[in-house]
Amino acid sequence: MSYTEDLGNRAKAAEPAVASASTQQKNDALAAISRALRENMQLIIDENAKDLKAARESGMSLSKQDRLKLDESRIEGMAQGVDQLIAFTDPVGQITEGFTRPNGLRIVKSRVPLGVIGIIYESRPNVTVDAAALCLKAGNVVILKGGKEAINSNLCLGAIMRKAISEAGLPEDAVQVVESTDRETTTALMKLNGCIDVIIPRGSANLIQAVVKNATVPVIETGAGNCHVYVDASADLDMAVEITDNAKTQRPSVCNAIESLLVHKDRAEDFLPAIAERFKEHSVTIYGCERTRAILGESVLPATETEYATEFNDFVIAVKVVEDISEAIAHIRRYSTKHSECIVTSDYANAERFHREVDAAAVYVNASTRFTDGGEFGYGAEIGISTQKLHARGPMGLTELTTVKYLINGNGQIR
């Protein structure tokens, strides 16, 4: 048996006990995890130090080293995240639909865990705890495959969680951290049909595309966000500036930040100078179409297909002046990754039309795209933001980590 098959079999063996665990049992396990994280802070910091040493020696960038780093405050943050999950409603066992057929069959649709979830992610070790806790609360078994840069941290966090889960009376294999960091193991995981029910990749566009291309297990694609704000002819100037600035600069590295700005031609003269002035505060690099450059000057770099198609994740934006809302919607249809899109307008018909015709997980009228987030939507923690259309779209919380089964009661019905 290969290493990954062994992982898969252990997960399947743990599945029935985790799937049928009561909410109380799962909450006890979560409480045990957060307690164990706090009790083992020094151990975690020591193991994390090994990863940080290797990162320094390999010349990793400082910003990436920072993402890798665990200190008391960050470990406390992870523990608090686990604690918060305890208060969340358990979706397992919810009846979403039910009816009685003319032949007397009683049919109800009940939420059940997905089963075994594989998470493939990159450097940030907090994902190890966040993802494990979310999966566990929804009754799922999880196999966690993190980046090799964080392997010591991840294995340490995994061991702590497994011990805590076991002490709380659930199988330790409810959470498994993959020890091997080679590419073959990752690829084998993606093809473990029959053992893994769904793979959720979290990380860079490259990682996600590699999973989409290679997995035979069903995948939930997350995260790619080439998002737009369109400033319509009737937009309130101040509101347009505030929303555009917030959507671009409040946290440009995340998927719900915008990458492109579309401006109705009648507002180019007043809006573009106003937003350019605001962008100076963050030294935003602006690429623009010819009309944008005619208004804002040569400091604006020429925008090509490439810039409109790029998720910069940085203080960079591509700007285009459009004839009307039709051109704006067509542009979005062409370049959007269907994550979050926004119109700023005072026109009722255009607001309605934008909602109707723009195909994205979240379509905003007069609000920043930065709200596409499990916490901001009031769903609490999220496992990611789905940018595909199957199963889940937008922020995925506990409910999205479940499926349904039909429970049918009869008294001898046959066809």
Next chain:
Amino acid sequence: MSYTEDLGNRAKAAEPAVASASTQQKNDALAAISRALRENMQLIIDENAKDLKAARESGMSLSKQDRLKLDESRIEGMAQGVDQLIAFTDPVGQITEGFTRPNGLRIVKSRVPLGVIGIIYESRPNVTVDAAALCLKAGNVVILKGGKEAINSNLCLGAIMRKAISEAGLPEDAVQVVESTDRETTTALMKLNGCIDVIIPRGSANLIQAVVKNATVPVIETGAGNCHVYVDASADLDMAVEITDNAKTQRPSVCNAIESLLVHKDRAEDFLPAIAERFKEHSVTIYGCERTRAILGESVLPATETEYATEFNDFVIAVKVVEDISEAIAHIRRYSTKHSECIVTSDYANAERFHREVDAAAVYVNASTRFTDGGEFGYGAEIGISTQKLHARGPMGLTELTTVKYLINGNGQIR
């Protein structure tokens, strides 16, 4: 541009008009399709005759030739199926959830079409019409790739539908039938990410596995059904015989028929002879464990792993005598394809436990597995029965051919 890319681009171009079509427009198109099918019966029969001629010459089995055949009655049946869809509720635009956040953002979750659906199927040409009509009613564009045995029939049905859709004012590319029947085209279709939103394979286990293995577009796996009836110690004898017989013999070729029978050891002596007697009416071939053979005699063939794992789709069954419900559930966990599973019991606790612990799309107490069907559930027509856990589980009707988007209304909210 390749042939499949052209198909994909045409589908994407048609998508906005189809997705935003009103229920009335879609119903008009459905009515036009059913009318056109009736008006063109002779044309369809003539084109189908070409396929039947090729089938005879290739030595196709008579039962397969029968599945391929279209006559007036079958075409009328297809037209009636399309007519029935007109009365179904349009899922597009339904609001499934909605709330206002403390910051005043109003968020609603609205049903929208999936977009472009690829259906890959085998010989029966009625799928061409059934699938196209279901996709259209849910606002989706469809690309249909049928088997080469039915290519003349499928292209003819496709041309008739496209003309009808166009006359009803929607783009003809709402429905495209793939002209090429080679394997390369099918494989290319499965990798048309960005143009096709989901692939649904319909047909043999081999076809479905080939799609699951090769597709990079998200797939909904359908149809594999290694289903069981478990006769518990407290089962009513007559009910157990009726349910088992119905689940096995009423239509053994379909996925919701059972393939294996598990019997509590205390009921082996009375139940097994009773069901064996009934099975004689259909000359059912029985494979059995040693205990089964000790009771029913040498005419029962020895059952091995292979038989318990096989979806016979025929008048064949594998029987096992089990110690108790725990062994029955463990056996099901090992061999089930998680489609439909049944317990026959008079024991409340065992009924509850079977519901809770058996992981399948449909779990029955005291009713035949044959009810797992869109029509029998009251959902009307179905595009297939999902045996995966993502997106949809069990019979998939119009609702399962949609996804959601979040529509957010603000008045200047930023983070």
